[in-house]
Amino acid sequence: MANSQMTRGIAAGRLPAEVIAGNFSDLHPPLDPHEAAVAADRCYFCHDAPCMTACPTSIDIPLFIRQIQTGTPESAAKTILDQNILGGMCARVCPTETLCEEVCVREVAEGKPVLIGQLQRYATDTLMADGVHPFARAAPTGKRVAVVGAGPAGLACAHRLAMKGHDVVVYDARQKPGGLNEYGIASYKTVGGFAQAEVDWLLQIGGITMELGKALGDGLSLDGLRDGFDAVFLGIGLAGVNALRAEGEDREGVRDAVDFIAELRQSDDLTSLPVGRNVVVIGGGMTAVDAAVQSKLLGAQTVTIAYRRGQQQMAASVFEQDLAASRGVRILCNVMPVAVQDGEIELEYTAQEAGALKGTGERFRIVADQVFKAIGQRLDGAPDGLKIEAGKIAVSDDGKTSITGVWAGGDCASGGDDLTVTAVAEGRDAAEDIDRALRS
Amino acid sequence: MADLTSNFVGIRSPNPFWLASAPPTDKEYNVRRAFEAGWGGVVWKTLGEDGPPVVNVNGPRYGAIWGADRRLLGLNNIELITDRPLEVNLREIKAVKRDYPDRAVVVSIMVPCEEAAWKAILPLVEETGADGIELNFGCPHGMSERGMGAAVGQVPEYIEMVARWCKQNTRMPVIVKLTPNITDVRKPARAAKAGGADAVSLINTISSITSVNLDTMSPEPSIDGKGSHGGYCGPAVKPIALNMVAEIARDPETADLPISGIGGVTTWRDAAEFLALGAGNVQVCTAAMTYGFKIVQEMISGLSQWMDEKGHATVADIVGRAVPNVTDWQYLNLNYVTKARINQDECIKCGRCYIACEDTSHQAITMSPDRLFEVQDDECVACNLCVEVCPVEGCITMEAMTPGTVDPRTGRVVQKDYANWTTHPNNPATVKAAE
């Protein structure tokens, strides 16, 4: 008999193929021209607009929306991409509810912001559908830069450097470029192979060589790169995963959420991807929500997020929490895992005591065929000799590390939120600084 | 990439977008900001003769009308020409022109209708290094009561006379700014040309009262309970301005007279339309006053994108392109038959097309109980009302019938040959000619 939501343990194909396909379709379907016109019309073209300040890449939002209003979404796209070369991905994955749209004056006035993210997607999709790459390279400088990591930070850095006329080699440990755009972001935020299409589009600038399957620390060394190139940029993200420190952590059925998500993102047949009947996700951030929601969409019967602090402390935005709730995910706050057992997990309530989070001693068990750990990623494999600050590579505002000639940005570098858009901003700004350094 | 540089009567600017003579160009501070934002040129706020400057009211100057969502559609004002001393303006004009040699700086002037007054001010303006002058014969309020502005602009003989004085007394190109507060704009344009003017610019503002305060029974803007007619501008006046520009562009007597198009230019598209109807460049006031100088960026990107898409290399390539297609009603092709088409996939079923046609037109749209709206070709006269009232752009379109097919409304075969009113059997003139 075919599997169903009721099938015990961990099993694939819990839902019919068409239901799964529907579940994993676009979270926000693209705006059609009429919807875009109506949405754009609501923008007031504010002066020194709060949305623009809230955007980590400082996209000129009022200008691009006016360009949509006046029937030139291609020009709008250029305005976006000038500041943020991954404006297409950011339009899909940015938590706009805590960035640009949160401060939109119409959010303040009416509780309904201008749909900035969706308008950004409308513009960038229009341009990319035309196959246009609106940037050209400056005259060759003869300088060569190595970029390690083909995630948002590395790609943004590489593009800006190539545009400035430098030759760039991008190394990545994985077989596909894109970093978490390809392996991390929830499926329903970036459907239809968009991550790879965007990378292909970005590479149209020219002057960027991709070296995939090559890892720093495994064949490549920082010293070697410093010798072979005029500058080095590190955008290696957070490859390590924090440990749970609960009994039974290494049991079968306990997994890192990021691995599950990566497998899901790479699967070309979601009906063959196994998921537990009862899933428990430990954590309170975007990764926890993504793992939980996607488990549910695959057909898990019950999915519970167990978070050790209060709801206000959750790193996942209210929008993300609501999304989880609307998909039937239960969020338990103020609980921590104590032990994973056969088909169950034991949790303990927590309380704040003298500034520290402590178990109250009161414990309970819930069914759990599968447990995902989503309690944060950490820097892994950073080359020796770099100054580390709060677990990340210490950088100045323009991305300089403690070693001359080496820059870093994105999740692996200090400062800024761990967001795609922040990684793009940091990669771009480091490229500007590298360019200045190479020309001086 | 399209080349947006502009050469208007010998005055060069990096793009065809100038700020019109008005508050945005009333002082150095604003004009510098405008140039930093990317404007191609400015026409400095109108200067008056030396001596104590005019005074403005000290209460509100503006009234307005709005569209949905309080989008500003029309603005009216009771402001006069510059109320700052002449020498201050001249000094600032000189400083700005020195620092922005690549931008157009034209100076608007309005002095009494006496040659001595013009002779006195022209050398002072010339000395600033300005690129040209614009004669303000347009202001509909305040100044016309003093025998200047629209009072001059409404009398073609005065226009010709003043234009001639200016041409005789300065080397600078002379642009005559026309008032729309007349019946036939071709008359003042011809007069400007006869006086030797290098160009005309139009329109200035339209006499108007925007609203009445129903509590105080005073027109707005209200100055201590009283209001006065003001000058109307902004998006609402664009159709009037476009027509006036086209009238001059297609008048054989003034066809070669350069035109600076003004009135409601708010987006690149508005600008392109003015250019197509024969304007060599455009001037903008209300849009800048509503949204700030930054809008010029959208005008530049939009015009340039559109030119690239259409393969127009230079601004000069667009100027006047639509003029040959502006004609008189009697020359329109009466054999061109169209029908409204409703795209059911786009239709949101609001019913506005239906009620517009049913109540006020030709009962050519049917409505089913489940709100399906369909055009009845045997009733549709192709008036376009449904297209205009539909809230979804592109949902209802007009489609031409293929010649050879039968128009179900008239029962006649659609002819492929052009035929207009002048040869139509119902035209009494045609009948007469045949007799």
Ligand SMILES: Cc1cc2nc3c(=O)[nH]c(=O)nc-3n(C[C@H](O)[C@H](O)[C@H](O)COP(=O)(O)OP(=O)(O)OC[C@H]3O[C@@H](n4cnc5c(N)ncnc54)[C@H](O)[C@@H]3O)c2cc1C
């Ligand atoms: C599950 C999940 C969901 C997320 N959802 C969102 C979201 O919805 N919106 C949002 O804004 N952000 C989201 N984020 C965060 C966002 O994905 C990251 O902030 C962003 O990808 C950081 O970009 P980066 O370039 O710094 O690093 P990454 O995207 O992690 O890219 C780093 C790259 O470096 C490579 N690499 C690592 N080590 C080495 C090495 N030693 N040698 C060579 N290459 C190496 C990796 O293979 C990878 O390709 C999410 C993160 C996760 C984990």
Ligand SMILES: Cc1cc2nc3c(=O)[nH]c(=O)nc-3n(C[C@H](O)[C@H](O)[C@H](O)COP(=O)(O)O)c2cc1C
């Ligand atoms: C407040 C205000 C003051 C103006 N003052 C002048 C002026 O001093 N001289 C002049 O020639 N036109 C003046 N105008 C008219 C403008 O230059 C312009 O012709 C008119 O506003 C139409 O353009 P618009 O629709 O882009 O605003 C003024 C307009 C406004 C709104």
Ligand code: SF4
């Ligand atoms: S815009 Fe407002 S604040 Fe500025 S001068 Fe006019 S009335 Fe005063």
